[in-house]
Amino acid sequence: MLQLKNIYKSYITGGSRQIALDGINLKFRESEFVTILGASGSGKTTFLNIIGGLERCDKGDLIINGKSTKEFSDSNWDSYRNTTVGFIFKNYNLIPHLSILENVKLAVSLNCLSKQEKQDKAIEALNKVGIKDYMRKTSEYLSKDEMQRVAIARALVNNPKIILADEPTGNLDSKSSIEIMDLMKEVFKDKLVIMVTQNPIIAKKYATRIITFRDGEVIEDTNPLKEELSQKEICLNKTKMKVSMSMKLAMRDISNKKLRTFFYILISSIGIMGIALIISVIQGFGEKISNYENDTLANYPIVINKVYNNFIYNTKSSNKNAQTEDELDLNKDEDAIYPYDSNENNTEYKNKITQEYIQYIKNMDNDLFSAISYESQVNMNILKKDEDGKISVLDTSSVNLSSYPEDYGDGKYLEKNYDLLYGYYPTDKNDIVLVVDEYNRLDRNILNALGINYKGNEKIEFDKLVGKEYKVILNNQFYEKQGNYFYINSSEENLNKLYNSKEAITISITGILRSKKSNNLSDLPQGISYSNELCNYYIEDCQKSEIVKYQQNSDYNVITGQTFKSKKDKEGIIDEISGVNILSSINQSVTKNQMLSSLGASFLPSCITIYPKDFESKNDIIEYLDKYNKNKAEDEKVLYKDTSTTINKLSTSIMKGITIVLIVFASITFLISLITIFILTYASILERKREVCILRVLGSKKRDIVRLFNTENIIIGFLSGVLGVFMAYLFMVPMNFMLEKITDLADIAVLKIEYALVLIIISILITLIGGFIPAKIASRKDPVKFLKNEN
Ligand SMILES: Nc1ncnc2c1ncn2[C@@H]1O[C@H](COP(=O)(O)OP(=O)(O)OP(=O)(O)O)[C@@H](O)[C@H]1O
Numbered sequence: 001m002l003q004l005k006n007i008y009k010s011y012i013t014g015g016s017r018q019i020a021l022d023g024i025n026l027k028f029r030e031s032e033f034v035t036i037l038g039a040s041g042s043g044k045t046t047f048l049n050i051i052g053g054l055e056r057c058d059k060g061d062l063i064i065n066g067k068s069t070k071e072f073s074d075s076n077w078d079s080y081r082n083t084t085v086g087f088i089f090k091n092y093n094l095i096p097h098l099s100i101l102e103n104v105k106l107a108v109s110l111n112c113l114s115k116q117e118k119q120d121k122a123i124e125a126l127n128k129v130g131i132k133d134y135m136r137k138t139s140e141y142l143s144k145d146e147m148q149r150v151a152i153a154r155a156l157v158n159n160p161k162i163i164l165a166d167e168p169t170g171n172l173d174s175k176s177s178i179e180i181m182d183l184m185k186e187v188f189k190d191k192l193v194i195m196v197t198q199n200p201i202i203a204k205k206y207a208t209r210i211i212t213f214r215d216g217e218v219i220e221d222t223n224p225l226k227e228e229l230s231q232k233e234i235c236l237n238k239t240k241m242k243v244s245m246s247m248k249l250a251m252r253d254i255s256n257k258k259l260r261t262f263f264y265i266l267i268s269s270i271g272i273m274g275i276a277l278i279i280s281v282i283q284g285f286g287e288k289i290s291n292y293e294n295d296t297l298a299n300y301p302i303v304i305n306k307v308y309n310n311f312i313y314n315t316k317s318s319n320k321n322a323q324t325e326d327e328l329d330l331n332k333d334e335d336a337i338y339p340y341d342s343n344e345n346n347t348e349y350k351n352k353i354t355q356e357y358i359q360y361i362k363n364m365d366n367d368l369f370s371a372i373s374y375e376s377q378v379n380m381n382i383l384k385k386d387e388d389g390k391i392s393v394l395d396t397s398s399v400n401l402s403s404y405p406e407d408y409g410d411g412k413y414l415e416k417n418y419d420l421l422y423g424y425y426p427t428d429k430n431d432i433v434l435v436v437d438e439y440n441r442l443d444r445n446i447l448n449a450l451g452i453n454y455k456g457n458e459k460i461e462f463d464k465l466v467g468k469e470y471k472v473i474l475n476n477q478f479y480e481k482q483g484n485y486f487y488i489n490s491s492e493e494n495l496n497k498l499y500n501s502k503e504a505i506t507i508s509i510t511g512i513l514r515s516k517k518s519n520n521l522s523d524l525p526q527g528i529s530y531s532n533e534l535c536n537y538y539i540e541d542c543q544k545s546e547i548v549k550y551q552q553n554s555d556y557n558v559i560t561g562q563t564f565k566s567k568k569d570k571e572g573i574i575d576e577i578s579g580v581n582i583l584s585s586i587n588q589s590v591t592k593n594q595m596l597s598s599l600g601a602s603f604l605p606s607c608i609t610i611y612p613k614d615f616e617s618k619n620d621i622i623e624y625l626d627k628y629n630k631n632k633a634e635d636e637k638v639l640y641k642d643t644s645t646t647i648n649k650l651s652t653s654i655m656k657g658i659t660i661v662l663i664v665f666a667s668i669t670f671l672i673s674l675i676t677i678f679i680l681t682y683a684s685i686l687e688r689k690r691e692v693c694i695l696r697v698l699g700s701k702k703r704d705i706v707r708l709f710n711t712e713n714i715i716i717g718f719l720s721g722v723l724g725v726f727m728a729y730l731f732m733v734p735m736n737f738m739l740e741k742i743t744d745l746a747d748i749a750v751l752k753i754e755y756a757l758v759l760i761i762i763s764i765l766i767t768l769i770g771g772f773i774p775a776k777i778a779s780r781k782d783p784v785k786f787l788k789n790e791n
Contacts, residue, residue, distance in 0.1 A: 082699025
């Protein structure tokens with residue numbers, strides 16, 4: 001049956017080699033009761049463990065049924081332990097939280113028998129050892145003698161060929177010892193029983209053969225086997241713990257340690273609750289924002305401005321004198337303006353707002369918008385006085401004239417969108433403001449046209465500009481008629497007279513403004529901006545002026561005498577009504593419309609503001625505006641600004657910020673959960689060392705052990721997830737109450753049911769991940785070390 005050929009086994013402890021077995025050669029019959037005697041440390045247990053496949057020898061071979069085990073894999077050894085060997089230990093090694101029946105069934109649980117067969121076999125074994133009546137009890141209610149009977153039943157249940165018993169009566173009184181020995185003799189009568197004992201009387205009474213060990217060697221064998229062993233097939237059925245078994249073991253462990261498991265679940269669920277609350281806030285805020293977009297932002301207008309300023313500055317300049325970005329930042333704190341060449345590093349785009357475009361806007365479906373407003377701008381006749389007192393006509397095309405709206409949505413436009421750097425916001429229709437760029441800079445052309453004296457790149461103090469006056473001259477004074485033509489009398493004497501006349505309107509720079517940093521709705525180009533009121537007053541007067549009336553009735557330019565260009569001739573002159581002033585009308589070919597607008601007869605829309613009815617109409621309007629630009633050359637496109645998108649971008653970036661912070665929190669929570677689960681699973685493993693080792697002795701594979709812990713972790717993960725989600729729903733009530741107090745938004749935190757389900761799955765995954773390494777550690781626990789320490 002069994003043969004040991006020259007078996008050597010040694011251990012290295014503290015640097016020295018300890019020989020446990022020193023060349024053991026023994027043969028065993030298929031059926032005999034062998035007792036192993038020997039002093040402590042003589043190698044008896046090591047010998048038993050090698051036969052039982054719990055330890056491997058260093059040298060030699062264990063032959064089973066004539067077959068060498070040298071090539072056995074771990075899996076072969078597991079099957080061998082489960083099907084061929086039954087173990088009985090001095091301290092019984094029962095699993096305390098399982099019933100007697102379940103303890104016995106554990107050994108058959110790894111076989112491929114049906115549930116009923118396993119049950120029947122276990123009951124039959126318990127019946128044989130006379131303990132069937134207690135099978136529903138756990139081991140804690142049994143006497144030592146009864147516990148050993150259970151252990152015998154467990155060793156018997158698989159009907160193994162070999163029974164290995166390590167001092168089975170070591171913990172029993174003499175009466176119980178005799179009972180147990182009688183029982184063993186009876187139930188194992190046709191098997192090979194190898195029993196280690198310290199008791200020579202028992203050995204003599206029950207054994208058919210006594211082998212005595214000393215210092216790892218056999219010194220006596222009362223009934224050695226001489227003949228050769230016949231070769232037989234060893235049946236090594238594959239062992240595998242069924243899912244139902246690992247589920248049962250896990251459930252038993254959980255229900256047995258209710259309080260511990262409850263705290264375990266509670267701690268893990270706090271992490272899940274944290275993540276659930278974070279998700280609910282992110283999701284809730286996201287929804288609130290999109291509702292806000294639909295409800296509120298829909299009312300934000302689409303703005304088509306003469307100057308499309310998207311605030312992109314290329315600060316890398318080829319000009320050596322140009323300021324670096326850091327220097328530019330310093331400008332902001334100064335009470336001064338910095339002259340610069342805008343062409344070099346500015347990407348302002350000038351929209352060509354033509355009659356055709358205005359008509360296109362007018363043709364838009366009226367149902368899409370609630371209102372369209374046109375901010376007017378007009379070419380004014382303005383005189384300036386240089387520092388040396390010389391009067392001249394101001395080139396309005398160079399100063400970027402624009403008009404600012406009085407009211408804009410829910411407040412004063414300038415106050416809302418511009419910082420006052422110096423002076424005061426306009427209070428009168430004749431007050432004008434100077435708009436600088438975000439670095440306090442102003443284009444040289446504007447400064448030159450305004451008649452400001454400065455040297456090179458030297459800064460200009462604000463007080464030099466604020467208070468500066470200009471004179472607006474109405475058409476009837478500005479143009480003199482001669483026959484069928486009009487001309488500007490630009491003699492020094494006449495300009496002086498006009499400048500000082502009482503009809504001249506004095507306009508003065510009252511303040512210097514800069515776009516608010518966070519506000520992208522500020523659309524005024526840098527330069528001079530005047531009130532809409534002044535603009536309307538001027539247009540009204542111009543329309544009544546003689547030159548305009550004359551021009552309206554003439555087919556030629558009343559100043560130059562030239563014929564007009566057609567609306568769009570071969571040279572591609574566009575009938576653009578903005579951006580043409582009287583000086584350019586004189587110097588180049590213009591259309592009649594352009595001439596009239598340069599005379600101030602028609603207003604030039606410097607800004608068209610469209611207020612969409614709702615969010616969907618806004619998209620339709622945008623589509624309509626985009627359609628105009630389709631197939632147009634780059635410089636002919638009219639660019640618009642969707643202010644709601646600007647605000648939306650702002651809220652999206654705020655949301656992004658909040659999300660990142662919350663995700664960091666969620667990650668920390670996740671990590672803490674993971675570490676907690678790791679620690680708790682590890683603690684559970686330490687606690688369940690006995691169970692793990694017994695399962696291994698009974699033939700469970702390492703994989704089965706991992707699966708056992710994984711099953712338990714899945715159950716805990718699931719319960720933690722459910723509890724975490726439930727607590728999150730509970731916490732959401734006070735949290736929403738608090739958030740409503742702070743933000744005025746009701747029911748911010750919402751957790752959709754599908755997210756809750758995903759969180760439960762995440763919880764299972766967390767516990768699986770957190771418990772994976774401890775489960776692996778558990779599966780690698782050496783049952784031999786445990787048994788040696790326990791016995
Ligand atoms: N895991 C181990 N590591 C180191 N040394 C070991 C280990 N297992 C056994 N030994 C040593 O090997 C020798 C044989 O030990 P073994 O337990 O087999 O003896 P034993 O006869 O069963 O003793 P006892 O009756 O006290 O259980 C002893 O000297 C022991 O210290």
